[in-house]
Amino acid sequence: MLTNCKNEFPEAEREAIYRVIAERRDVRCGFTSEPLPDELLNRLFTAAHNAPSVGLMQPSRIIVIRDLATRQSVHTAFCEANRQALESYTGERREQYASLKLEGILDAPQNLCILSDANSSRGHKLGRQTIPETAIYSTVCAIQNLWLAARAEGVGVGWVSILDPARLREILRIPPHIEPIAYLCLGFVDSFGNSPELERAGWEQRIPLAQVVSYDRYSEEPAEPKR
Amino acid sequence: MLTNCKNEFPEAEREAIYRVIAERRDVRCGFTSEPLPDELLNRLFTAAHNAPSVGLMQPSRIIVIRDLATRQSVHTAFCEANRQALESYTGERREQYASLKLEGILDAPQNLCILSDANSSRGHKLGRQTIPETAIYSTVCAIQNLWLAARAEGVGVGWVSILDPARLREILRIPPHIEPIAYLCLGFVDSFGNSPELERAGWEQRIPLAQVVSYDRYSEEPAEPKR
Numbered sequence: 001m002l003t004n005c006k007n008e009f010p011e012a013e014r015e016a017i018y019r020v021i022a023e024r025r026d027v028r029c030g031f032t033s034e035p036l037p038d039e040l041l042n043r044l045f046t047a048a049h050n051a052p053s054v055g056l057m058q059p060s061r062i063i064v065i066r067d068l069a070t071r072q073s074v075h076t077a078f079c080e081a082n083r084q085a086l087e088s089y090t091g092e093r094r095e096q097y098a099s100l101k102l103e104g105i106l107d108a109p110q111n112l113c114i115l116s117d118a119n120s121s122r123g124h125k126l127g128r129q130t131i132p133e134t135a136i137y138s139t140v141c142a143i144q145n146l147w148l149a150a151r152a153e154g155v156g157v158g159w160v161s162i163l164d165p166a167r168l169r170e171i172l173r174i175p176p177h178i179e180p181i182a183y184l185c186l187g188f189v190d191s192f193g194n195s196p197e198l199e200r201a202g203w204e205q206r207i208p209l210a211q212v213v214s215y216d217r218y219s220e221e222p223a224e225p226k227r
Numbered sequence: 228m229l230t231n232c233k234n235e236f237p238e239a240e241r242e243a244i245y246r247v248i249a250e251r252r253d254v255r256c257g258f259t260s261e262p263l264p265d266e267l268l269n270r271l272f273t274a275a276h277n278a279p280s281v282g283l284m285q286p287s288r289i290i291v292i293r294d295l296a297t298r299q300s301v302h303t304a305f306c307e308a309n310r311q312a313l314e315s316y317t318g319e320r321r322e323q324y325a326s327l328k329l330e331g332i333l334d335a336p337q338n339l340c341i342l343s344d345a346n347s348s349r350g351h352k353l354g355r356q357t358i359p360e361t362a363i364y365s366t367v368c369a370i371q372n373l374w375l376a377a378r379a380e381g382v383g384v385g386w387v388s389i390l391d392p393a394r395l396r397e398i399l400r401i402p403p404h405i406e407p408i409a410y411l412c413l414g415f416v417d418s419f420g421n422s423p424e425l426e427r428a429g430w431e432q433r434i435p436l437a438q439v440v441s442y443d444r445y446s447e448e449p450a451e452p453k454r
Binding site for chain 1 (some may be wrong): 233234235236239240241243244245246247248249251253269270272273274276277278279281282283284285287288289290291292293294297308311312315316320324327329340342349350351352353354355356357358360361363364367368370371372374375376378379380381386388389390391392399400401402405408409415416418419423425426430431432433434436439440441442443444445
């Protein structure tokens with residue numbers, strides 16, 4: 001019997017929230033050339049800006065990259081990092097890696113670099129003294145908010161992590177005290193996949209939920225709820 | 228003119244998604260003693276499990292902590308870390324810090340520890356060679372999914388980062404290869420605040436969105452969109 005449901009969202013809204021979580025994808029293909037309107041981008045940024053942050057420090061910063069020459073520089077940096085990554089694989093896995101499309105830097109008309117001002121004095125260090133990484137984690141929460149809002153707007157988002165952060169700092173003139181956290185390609189897409197692209201490509205399979213949950217102490221055995 | 232809106236969610240669903248993002252709170256007070264049903268927890272865990280993960284590695288692990296003695300040990304660890312944190316403040320700020328309630332470890336009938344198996348071979352290192360931190364970032368995305376789903380279910384979530392990770396490892400028997408990322412207190416609550424608790428308490432104020440966005444290169448000047 002539930003007595004405390006007065007704060008829950010109506011069923012249709014809850015379903016929408018679970019649906020956007022389930023249907024969000026990491027998108028690397030199928031971006032259209034139509035730029036995202038400023039108002040839409042602004043809604044996505046507001047979603048990011050509403051993320052939790054340790055001590056209410058709000059460390060997240062956003063660079064919108066529309067300039068083609070800048071995107072071309074980032075794309076060159078990607079190609080270099082990706083060539084090095086390819087060299088680490090052999091045999092069939094190497095062929096498979098080479099066949100994957102892993103970014104949409106030039107296809108998507110806008111890219112975003114999400115950064116963290118992780119050492120700012122805002123928040124007065126509350127919650128950061130024992131686990132300073134929480135500043136950066138706050139920025140990752142902002143990224144996930146933006147990603148979900150984008151899916152609801154029909155906007156594909158792809159996170160490109162095959163990039164040397166030092167190159168990104170040079171290209172986007174990111175000062176030393178600011179940490180680049182994610183490089184995202186954003187755009188309208190023709191469709192969203194029913195399952196993750198890496199699963200469809202045979203790169204990796206998802207694992208069942210039961211395998212990741214344990215009770216009262218860490219365990220790698222699939223667990224049963226314990227009361 | 229938008230021609231590519233066939234993938235967007237209906238307006239009412241989009242609004243629900245923006246609303247849950249805006250109304251999510253970091254909750255430390257007002258947890259009721261009613262335990263969360265397993266089916267509800269399972270929905271929250273499914274939301275977490277649906278998070279993006281680099282190379283589809285799915286590094287996130289969850290420990291559900293209901294056992295009172297275990298929560299008492301964690302609470303003791305919090306008190307120790309919080310006492311040390313308090314010592315770092317002086318004057319009015321110290322008094323203010325001392326007056327804040329920063330955890331609900333014993334009030335909330337269940338706690339979660341969210342962990343990351345950040346060095347596993349799953350995902351075959353795709354996307355992790357230049358930025359290995361993306362494994363941990365994947366787990367933070369899972370935490371944000373869970374947080375939003377919880378808000379939609381009327382469940383308060385508070386992230387306790389005032390804890391020595393080494394003590395948490397001992398208490399929850401977390402092996403060296405697994406990284407504890409977040410310790411969360413979860414439970415039904417009487418109400419959710421209209422604004423962040425730290426803002427209401429006068430600890431910190433939110434900043435305007437315009438202050439965090441720049442165009443084509445990093446800038447700390449409030450920016451105007453540039454096309």
